[in-house]
Amino acid sequence: MQSPERFDADVIATYGRHLLVRDPAGVLLKARPFGRALDIVCGDRVHCERDVHAEVLVTGVLPRRSVLMRSNARARSEPLVANLSLAAIVVAALPRPDPFMIDRYLCAAVCAGLQAIIVVNKADLPLRAEDEASLAELATLGFGVYRVSAHEGRGLDTLALALAPHTSVLLGQSGVGKSSLIQKLTLDGTTALTGELMRESEGRHTTTASRLYTCTGGGSIIDSPGVRDYAPSVDQLQQASLGFPEIEQHAAQCHFADCRHLQEPRCAVIAAVAAGAIAPRRYESYRRLRRLYEQLHEQRGPGARAPRR
Template identity: 35%
Template sequence: MPEGLITKALSGYYYVQNDEGGHTIQCRGRGIMKQRGQSPLVGDRVIYTLTDNGEGAVERILPRKSALIRPAIANADLAVLVFSVVRPELSLILLDKFLVHTEHAGLDAVIVLTKLDRIPDGEVGDQIRRNVEAAQALYRSLGYKVFLTSAHQGTGLEPLKLALAQHINVCAGQSGVGKSSLLNALVPGLTLETNEISMKLGRGKHTTRHVELISLQGGGYLADTPGFSQLDFAELGIDEIDSCFREFRPLSHQCKFRGCSHTHEPSCAVLDAKEQGLIASSRYEHYVSFLTEWKETRRRY
């Protein structure tokens, strides 16, 4: 039986790209999978059969390397976190929240800062550039690749294409940061709908309605995913939030107390590193904020 990759799921259909010919077959899932509690995801490798009406039926889901709930996608291995530098302004606390969820999901991440061409002239623009340079230096020091881009001018796109090649990439970020414009610039011929930022609300409208894998010229795929309106920590524990900060990991086992929260305990290696300037104050403050949010969420439930 033929094998393929689900590149899109829409209205009960799974669109499977055949391994050999590269053509796409519109498939339904077999009822037996529902009985087993199985549900195919975009990114799944599957075995399917052809039916008499020229369509297909997904018979079996092959083992997954990873599976995300939001966005619902299988076998992704790289998160592309897209943030604009203006309208909406770059939010490091939101970026760190995305990074925590990315780390928890076991994905590597690249950070893409967009709309460089929209930075205004004058003192305001100079401050934005300083903020961007500081953010780039901080996250590169943590081991993340950071790309500065302009979809309209083509700035920074070639090195980004090389970084995305041969991966199943998940593109994520808040609404209005230019994800669709970036994808249109990365993939010639792609015409995803884009919306400008609402002047009244200060944010963009969601233009993506479903998850879809888009083929990249250098090999691999990019998943354009519905915009995230919020991320919460309900599914995480204190130790998991801690481990999702890369710079905390080699320090945590040096703390005096097992299960150290890194907020008040004596002989805490993370607190010591923060006091010595070895951990960025913004990262530590965001960690404490996420920990507080986690505690409040736990209290509600």
């Protein structure tokens, strides 16, 4: 019998058990996983086999360089997208930004070893003063803030330059304009707002599955479905700082090695907040994420308590 044709491919999109992969010649092929155990996400690189019926089967996932994860409703970690180097958190004047969600995305990105930036889309609409203030805090911490407008084309060249060296993912609430940006930044994103990964919701198109596109200015970018809420994976968060760079900076000076920076005596983080070196809103965000982190650990049941360090 003729041996099957074997090749490695990039996963462009997944819809349940249906996969879209790109072969070495750049051809998009429908594929399906061979076996139940494979957990495949957009951005994965996979081993493929074309069987006698010319069907493409994915037989294995190559080791991931990076993976962005989330906690699901049962507090288990789930991969969202793989092999990326940058996470772009998209916000807009409307729907109003949720600074705590932005912080959770930033923490997850930092802990996954990714570079993280904020993209403020709809620059044609004014942001509220308090939203400007939280963006200014993030800029101070070193996160790049890019002001763009998919509608007016403003800031897109600068953003394209920042994305060029990377495989990135656009993350953020539904309606901030992720797919609109993909349409402007990519060669193949013309269908991002109308394609098969869309669903009509409240009279507009909303993305239902992640998909990888090729940027006009270099690099690749993943469009992802908007979420109401995002919980990072508890397995991935760094235990001392949960991924907050300014907490990380002070945590080493805390009296207790396993300090949670909540009410422990001689906590350097609490002292830094009191001294004005850590923004109170960011510290509040840290406390909320710490509570969520411990709650997710508890949810996993006895024997799976939050490790103190």
